[in-house]
Amino acid sequence: MSTVKPNYTRPLDIKNGRVDMSHGSGGRAMAQLITELFAAAFDNEYLAQGNDGALLPSAAGRLVMATDSHVVSPLFFAGGDIGCLSVHGTINDVAVMGATPLYLSAGFILEEGFPLADLKRIVESMAQAAREAGVPVVTGDTKVVEQGKGDGVFITTTGVGVVREGVNLSGDLAKPGDKILLSGTIGDHGMAILSQREGLTFSAPIVSDTAALHGLIAAMLDSGVKLRVLRDPTRGGLATTLNEIAKQSGVGMMLQESAIAVNQPVEAACEFLGLDPLYVANEGKLIAICAPEDAARLLEVMRAHPLGKGASVIGEVLDDAHGFVQMTTKLGGRRVVDWLAGEQLPRIC
Amino acid sequence: MKYVDEFRDGELAKNISANIAREADPKRNYRLMEFCGGHTHAISRYGIADLLPSNVRMIHGPGCPVCVLPIGRVDQAIRLAREHGVILCTYADTVRVPASDNLSLMRAKAKGADVRMIYSTQDALKIARENPQREVVFLAIGFETTTPPTAVAIKQAAAEGLKNFSILCDHVLTPAAMHAILAVEGGVAIDGFVGPAHVSTVIGSKPYEPFADDYGKPVVIAGFEPLDVMQAILMLVRQVNDGRAAVENEFTRAVTREGNLKAQELVAEVFELRDMFEWRGLGSVPNSALKLRPKYAAFDAELKFKVDYVEVPDNKACECAAILRGQKRPQECKIFGTVCTPENPVGSCMVSSEGACAAHYSYGRFRETV
Numbered sequence: 132m133s134t135v136k137p138n139y140t141r142p143l144d145i146k147n148g149r150v151d152m153s154h155g156s157g158g159r160a161m162a163q164l165i166t167e168l169f170a171a172a173f174d175n176e177y178l179a180q181g182n183d184g185a186l187l188p189s190a191a192g193r194l195v196m197a198t199d200s201h202v203v204s205p206l207f208f209a210g211g212d213i214g215c216l217s218v219h220g221t222i223n224d225v226a227v228m229g230a231t232p233l234y235l236s237a238g239f240i241l242e243e244g245f246p247l248a249d250l251k252r253i254v255e256s257m258a259q260a261a262r263e264a265g266v267p268v269v270t271g272d273t274k275v276v277e278q279g280k281g282d283g284v285f286i287t288t289t290g291v292g293v294v295r296e297g298v299n300l301s302g303d304l305a306k307p308g309d310k311i312l313l314s315g316t317i318g319d320h321g322m323a324i325l326s327q328r329e330g331l332t333f334s335a336p337i338v339s340d341t342a343a344l345h346g347l348i349a350a351m352l353d354s355g356v357k358l359r360v361l362r363d364p365t366r367g368g369l370a371t372t373l374n375e376i377a378k379q380s381g382v383g384m385m386l387q388e389s390a391i392a393v394n395q396p397v398e399a400a401c402e403f404l405g406l407d408p409l410y411v412a413n414e415g416k417l418i419a420i421c422a423p424e425d426a427a428r429l430l431e432v433m434r435a436h437p438l439g440k441g442a443s444v445i446g447e448v449l450d451d452a453h454g455f456v457q458m459t460t461k462l463g464g465r466r467v468v469d470w471l472a473g474e475q476l477p478r479i480c
Numbered sequence: 481m482k483y484v485d486e487f488r489d490g491e492l493a494k495n496i497s498a499n500i501a502r503e504a505d506p507k508r509n510y511r512l513m514e515f516c517g518g519h520t521h522a523i524s525r526y527g528i529a530d531l532l533p534s535n536v537r538m539i540h541g542p543g544c545p546v547c548v549l550p551i552g553r554v555d556q557a558i559r560l561a562r563e564h565g566v567i568l569c570t571y572a573d574t575v576r577v578p579a580s581d582n583l584s585l586m587r588a589k590a591k592g593a594d595v596r597m598i599y600s601t602q603d604a605l606k607i608a609r610e611n612p613q614r615e616v617v618f619l620a621i622g623f624e625t626t627t628p629p630t631a632v633a634i635k636q637a638a639a640e641g642l643k644n645f646s647i648l649c650d651h652v653l654t655p656a657a658m659h660a661i662l663a664v665e666g667g668v669a670i671d672g673f674v675g676p677a678h679v680s681t682v683i684g685s686k687p688y689e690p691f692a693d694d695y696g697k698p699v700v701i702a703g704f705e706p707l708d709v710m711q712a713i714l715m716l717v718r719q720v721n722d723g724r725a726a727v728e729n730e731f732t733r734a735v736t737r738e739g740n741l742k743a744q745e746l747v748a749e750v751f752e753l754r755d756m757f758e759w760r761g762l763g764s765v766p767n768s769a770l771k772l773r774p775k776y777a778a779f780d781a782e783l784k785f786k787v788d789y790v791e792v793p794d795n796k797a798c799e800c801a802a803i804l805r806g807q808k809r810p811q812e813c814k815i816f817g818t819v820c821t822p823e824n825p826v827g828s829c830m831v832s833s834e835g836a837c838a839a840h841y842s843y844g845r846f847r848e849t850v
Binding site: 453 | 488489490493494497525530531706707822823841842843844846
């Protein structure tokens with residue numbers, strides 16, 4: 132009886148091995164990395180086709196496609212890592228368009244010398260996030276760059292989804308009088324990264340809020356409330372995202388500082404480092420804008436979902452030719468909440 | 481947040497606001513300068529101007545270390561990084577200050593200079609220890625608050641025999657700058673000062689006494705929280721109404737008359753006065769800045785690398801000088817908000833969020849449209 136020898140006589144040395152240039156060369160080492168690490172973790176029927184691209188069934192409806200690159204440092208942080216972050220980030224970008232996310236692709240740029248054990252941890256975290264979200268990674272790519280030309284691992288994910296019938300969300304649809312809702316506390320992700328980088332410790336650790344929001348968004352759409360704008364305030368924080376919407380819609384906004392919740396350790400860390408939580412990144416929060424008569428119902432629906440239990444109405448849309456986002460401070464004064472100038476924090480997502 | 485929220489309470493703010501409105505004499509104007517950028521930031525961020533009657537106006541002073549740094553000083557740092565190949569460490573906002581040749585430390589970094597943003601002098605020492613083959617220079621800026629940590633770093637470096645560490649010393653002195661503002665012929669249109677918070681924890685309230693005694697200007701030292709600032713404004717209004725000029729201390733929870741003697745000793749041991757230092761906006765001011773004592777000359781990057789200071793005139797259209805002296809408001813500058821914005825600052829007041837122009841641009845410009 133003849134036995135067929137396996138192609139690889141030795142499995143990958145995940146424990147002590149490191150990425151080397153051959154892992155991106157297109158040869159046997161790369162094939163082995165893909166089979167033993169990526170395909171094993173992401174395991175789904177489309178990936179199993181083993182072709183250059185994934186052949187997907189036709190989808191009924193308008194398609195949404197979104198892409199997001201992730202370069203966060205440190206790669207592992209309280210509440211997550213670059214792996215699950217790269218899944219959540221792209222799912223959220225698709226979902227805030229009012230779409231049901233269906234598939235993801237993942238591109239990896241690995242730095243020569245990166246420990247395979249860390250790569251495995253990241254890939255497994257990605258796979259778990261994709262499984263929990265019900266959105267498979269159906270195709271991917273791996274490249275290796277020389278040592279010193281990357282920072283461990285960079286991940287780019289692209290997502291495709293189908294927009295629900297009758298749903299029409301866009302940043303240019305906010306109208307004067309509309310209410311602005313926020314799904315929870317701000318600044319958690321950015322400060323989790325920064326406090327870890329700076330070695331700041333607090334009595335309660337700051338945990339990233341990284342999460343896939345498509346479940347919450349589905350509940351909001353199911354409620355029948357007429358949503359006009361949905362957006363996730365990631366880089367640049369709440370302030371920058373609201374300015375983007377104000378600019379797109381040609382409106383102003385008035386926020387109430389007292390309605391914007393900040394977790395206490397986040398507030399303390401911001402205070403300590405001289406940062407404004409309004410500009411700090413979030414990875415599991417959304418902003419929703421709806422007609423004033425729908426606000427109460429929408430708030431109720433959001434609060435009923437675990438990822439929206441801290442939701443509140445934080446302000447309203449105004450008619451303002453200058454497009455200023457303003458805020459009534461807790462003190463009772465007024466200020467502009469401007470675009471972020473320069474960079475507040477480097478490499479957070 | 482405990483110990484902080486109490487000083488940001490909206491109800492208390494309303495009370496103080498009502499007191500200021502009641503006590504301010506409608507027949508006169510109160511032009512009060514907050515010297516410190518920290519106060520400028522608090523006033524803008526919390527919208528304190530909305531809580532003051534129209535005849536009580538805050539003038540933003542020069543107390544932002546980034547804003548008073550002249551172009552030539554940034555040029556020196558850039559030369560060190562680009563021509564001498566040092567690792568140049570500095571506090572965050574400094575990297576955005578515009579310098580000659582359309583450069584800044586951030587742009588020099590993009591062109592390959594090794595510029596690192598740090599939070600503490602200890603970070604600079606750590607970088608020096610970890611890179612024994614490289615020269616590490618800390619661009620030391622700031623008023624009396626940031627000087628003691630620099631002194632500590634110098635003493636540590638000396639004790640450790642750290643030979644690859646030095647500083648470009650641009651530490652400046654608050655009272656000297658206040659003298660420069662007040663010593664203008666014909667006097668200045670300022671009725672009183674909100675005195676610095678953190679600076680005063682180090683130097684105490686005593687150094688401000690000449691401003692009350694010799695120039696007849698009331699000074700109230702205040703903390704950086706919004707209620708501190710409002711209480712100080714009320715105290716200044718009362719002094720002006722009474723025709724008094726005294727140094728009063730609103731920030732008693734942190735400031736004494738004598739200040740932090742230990743920090744003062746440390747600074748005196750490591751630093752001595754510079755005869756002359758150029759400030760952006762104020763020009764050359766005698767005895768207004770510090771340099772390392774000869775004993776620590778080995779840590780003086782200006783001597784070590786022989787980078788001389790070359791004076792560079794400010795952009796002609798930029799009104800930073802008049803703004804830092806309280807003679808003009810940011811919106812009175814022709815290039816404010818058009819050519820000069822926080823993304824592309826021409827003048828240094830637009831760089832730091834503590835700068836008068838950036839604070840007005842970022843937090844207050846809706847006021848011009850109503």
